[in-house]
Amino acid sequence: MPFNLHFVKTVLMGTMLIAALPLSAAGYQVTTITDALEQPWSIAELPNNNGFLITEKAGRLLHVDDNGNTTTISGTPDVFFKSQGGLLDVVLDPEFASNQRLYLSYAGGNADTNRTTVVRAKLSAELLSDSEIILEVQPNKKKAAHFGGKLAFLPDGTLLLSVGEGFEYREQAQSLNSELGKLLRINRDGSAPADNPFPKIAPRVYSYGHRNPQGLVVDPAEGTIWMAEHGPKGGDELNRIVPGTNYGWPAITYGVDYSGAIISPYTEAEGMAQPVMYWVPSIATSGLAIYRGTAFPDWSGSLFTGALVDQKLYRLAPEGNGFVQSEPFPEVTGRVRDVRVLSDGSIAVLTDEGTFFHITAPPLDQTAAVE
Numbered sequence: 001m002p003f004n005l006h007f008v009k010t011v012l013m014g015t016m017l018i019a020a021l022p023l024s025a026a027g028y029q030v031t032t033i034t035d036a037l038e039q040p041w042s043i044a045e046l047p048n049n050n051g052f053l054i055t056e057k058a059g060r061l062l063h064v065d066d067n068g069n070t071t072t073i074s075g076t077p078d079v080f081f082k083s084q085g086g087l088l089d090v091v092l093d094p095e096f097a098s099n100q101r102l103y104l105s106y107a108g109g110n111a112d113t114n115r116t117t118v119v120r121a122k123l124s125a126e127l128l129s130d131s132e133i134i135l136e137v138q139p140n141k142k143k144a145a146h147f148g149g150k151l152a153f154l155p156d157g158t159l160l161l162s163v164g165e166g167f168e169y170r171e172q173a174q175s176l177n178s179e180l181g182k183l184l185r186i187n188r189d190g191s192a193p194a195d196n197p198f199p200k201i202a203p204r205v206y207s208y209g210h211r212n213p214q215g216l217v218v219d220p221a222e223g224t225i226w227m228a229e230h231g232p233k234g235g236d237e238l239n240r241i242v243p244g245t246n247y248g249w250p251a252i253t254y255g256v257d258y259s260g261a262i263i264s265p266y267t268e269a270e271g272m273a274q275p276v277m278y279w280v281p282s283i284a285t286s287g288l289a290i291y292r293g294t295a296f297p298d299w300s301g302s303l304f305t306g307a308l309v310d311q312k313l314y315r316l317a318p319e320g321n322g323f324v325q326s327e328p329f330p331e332v333t334g335r336v337r338d339v340r341v342l343s344d345g346s347i348a349v350l351t352d353e354g355t356f357f358h359i360t361a362p363p364l365d366q367t368a369a370v371e
Contacts, residue, residue, distance in 0.1 A: 028296070029362050030331040034068030037354035042089040042338050045348070047097055053123075054350070055104070057086030063126070064356065075121065075128030080107040080114050080144065088149030093120075093188065094157055100124060101188075103134075105149040105161060113140045116147045116163050120188070134190030135204075137179045141166040150216035150288075155223050158193055159186050160206065162213035162227060170250045173209050176202040181249060183207045183216075183227060183241060197244030209247040209272065211237075215288030215305055228285040228305055231255035232263060236282045237275035238303070238316070238323070248272035254280055277316065277323055284308035287338040293345025295361040304347065306336025313339060313349055332357050 039057040046052060051065040053073075058081050061073045079087045085107030093101035100122045108117035118135040121128040146164030153159055165173040165181030173181025176198055185196055185206040192203035202208075215228030215238075225241035235255025239247055252266045254275075268274060279285070287306040291299040303316040303323065313332045316323035334351030341347055347359040 027362050028329070029360050030329060031358045031360070032068075033066070033356040033358050034064065034070065035353075035355040036068075036070070037062070037350070037356060039086070039352060040337060040350045040354060040356070041087065043340055043348050043350055043356070044090045044092055044102070045340065045342050046092070047343075052348070052356075053090050053092075053102070054356070055087045055090050057081060057088075059087045059106075061087070061090065061104070061128070068356070071126055073123070073126050073128060075131065077104065077106060077108070077117070077119050077131065077133075080109050080111075082111065083144035084147055085114065085144040088116075088147065089151045091151045091153065091159075094153055102128075103151055103159065105151050107144065107147050107149075108133075108136065109140065111144065112142055114142070114144065115140050116149055116161070118151070118159075118161055118186075118190075134188075135161065135184070135186055137161075137163050137184070139178060139180070141169055141180065143168065146212040148210075148213050150214055150227075152216045152218050152225075154185070154218055154225075157188065159188060160184065160216060160218070160225070161186070162210070162216050162229075164212035165210065165249070167212075170211070173211065173249045174246070174251060176205060176208065179204065181208060181210045183210060183213065183225075185243075206243050207241050207245050207247060209245075209249050209251070210239075211249045214286045217288045217290050217303070219290050219292070221292050221301075226288060226290065226303060228288045230284060230286075231279070231282055233258050233260070234280040234282050236279040236285045238277040238285070238305075239273065240276050242273070246272050247275075254278045255282070276321075277325075281309075283310045283312075283314070287336060287340075287350075289339045289341045289347070291341050291345075291347075293341055295345030304339045304341070306339055306349070306351075308335045308337070308352070311335055329359060332359070 042055045044053045054062045059079045061076045063071045088105040116137040121131040145167035148162040148164040150162040161184045172178035183206045184204045213229035232255040235253045285305045289304045291302045301318045334353040338350040349357040
């Protein structure tokens with residue numbers, strides 16, 4: 001059983017004492033770019049200091065400048081906006097500077113027939129044009145739960161999409177006849193790469209056995225894929241993705257059902273990967289970024305994840321074969337939905353409450369270590 005890096009657990013006379021692991025961090029400054037967003041879900045940095053693109057679940061795509069001024073971009077797809085459904089992630093094409101393409105994930109359909117969907121389009125001024133749906137997850141499902149929806153590009157230019165198992169369809173996470181509960185990999189036109197692990201039976205599937213992954217990042221230095229996913233009541237996971245691997249849900253889990261019922265009596269099984277890190281109780285991990293910037297050199301290799309339940313932003317510092325968790329930014333409060341490391345090494349954070357925080361390094365003469 002892997003060590004639970006979220007907590008140090010000590011059993012003393014039948015009582016479990018739980019203490020968070022401390023970790024020091026470098027000096028920083030937190031500013032609020034805007035607090036007037038409406039259920040933001042994702043942020044993408046535009047090149048050449050041209051501001052940011054931010055998705056809002058209701059279906060709006062916004063351009064936000066450094067001063068918090070917002071402009072609505074027209075031409076976004078119709079989305080199924082209910083509960084966990086809506087407009088989700090936005091990422092720029094690796095060749096955005098020359099082709100102006102971007103990719104959006106969203107919940108398409110309606111309450112009776114819906115699916116995680118990906119569209120690509122061109123951005124010009126305040127308009128999306130040449131929109132084309134390149135992926136619709138199969139099969140369709142009912143209700144507005146567990147869409148996943150995180151996007152990330154691999155170094156070879158292929159695109160990853162995390163897909164939830166639809167909550168009521170959790171057994172499909174173990175079936176290669178379904179794309180629910182999977183990490184998918186496609187070419188930029190939506191076709192399936194020939195070197196995916198299951199080209200004949202599941203051509204778009206890259207890994208499986210996932211619950212509801214809402215954190216996904218590719219390490220630009222090492223190419224490692226990290227994915228964070230919601231557990232049920234306990235059992236949130238951080239996984240290092242290896243193509244073709246089964247990550248176990250719901251056959252193995254460190255969580256229980258919301259009623260307290262046992263989902264599985266097993267936390268490990270042959271042929272199923274263990275998480276690098278897991279959380280009991282759940283923090284509701286959302287958003288995931290890896291630090292490879294220069295503004296905070298001591299943080300290189302650290303992961304940052306939001307915690308919807310804890311309403312915090314956590315740093316996961318590499319240590320040995322795992323990570324040690326700390327809370328370096330007490331000023332960042334709210335249901336942290338997304339986190340991104342920007343090109344200058346600063347950090348952008350979005351909360352469900354509508355705040356866009358910006359974390360920067362202070363001037364050199366003001367930098368001081370804090371505990």
